[in-house]
Amino acid sequence: MAVSDRSSSGKQTTDRKILIIEDDPDLLGLMRHVMEHEGYLVSGAVNGAEGIVRNTQENPDLIVLDLHMPEMDGIETLRIIRGSDDKVLVVILTGYASPDTIRDAADLNVSEYLSKPFENQELVSVIGSVFKL
């Protein structure tokens, strides 16, 4: 892991950047807080269109992507992102499990698929394991 500094929590900070695309501002804020506490550099987007732009501008190492968003859903968002970025790691979050969306996600080379609701520590663990591999 690329280590750069220590955060106020005492944890080592990393150079790794995470972009969270989540339309629920409360959940976005919570995940942002949790991941910053783990030492990651975190930015957020509240819809797919903003997420696509931020991915281009900020070149994150990993995207945490909500599947169910109004206007542009997570699969459509990821399809556009993958059109120009086949490297970024992606963790999908969803409250509804449908094999169709799972297959779509697999085709778009996602790293993990995690169902809502989840504990903060589960998200931390999943992201940690994705970076470790």
Next chain:
Amino acid sequence: MKETRRLIYVPILHAQDDAGRAASNVSENERTRKNKESAGADRTAVEHMWQGIAAKIAELNLPWEKTRIYQDGTPVCGNEAALAERLAERGSPNYSFLIKLMKKGAVLEGTEDMELLIREYDLLNKLLMKKAVSDRESVNSEYQEKSRKLLVLRDQFIAERISATLQEGEFPIVFMGVMHRLDKLLEKEFQVSYIIYRLPFRSIGTIYNA
């Protein structure tokens, strides 16, 4: 009017340990492709997936003595329980979980046509035996195409098998690799409820999941 029955459908990712003989024949080949740390992380991710699935299924409070389990990769052979025990002993987290459910009273039903399953294992074996990455890539596209066609036949057989074996008053629970499209066939006859916790694609990929 006939009441639509409920069916629990659990999309899963198979690990190498679940794939039985086809994968065990080439496990050494695979081990050389992965370092120990990575393999350990893979196993942890798979075990975590099954712990999460177990917790979600426990919340359903199913009447286990009236529950019939359908698992992809389990052939109709008359020795389904013994096969499950053998795979669990070899370290399959999937079959280890099934054994726990069977101990509670659930019945494991033979699910797949043996001949179709052997054809799938042969295809998979041919792919996994290739050591060079370039060889693998060329065989992989051939595998994907043939496996996809085979999967259609396997799913048709499984759907018919569920209809034929499920008894009145029983609850079906189906564990199926994510690349199956069995759900499409079952939705015509059942009210399908999906259970998912976590799918660690990066750890284990989809290679063992046809």
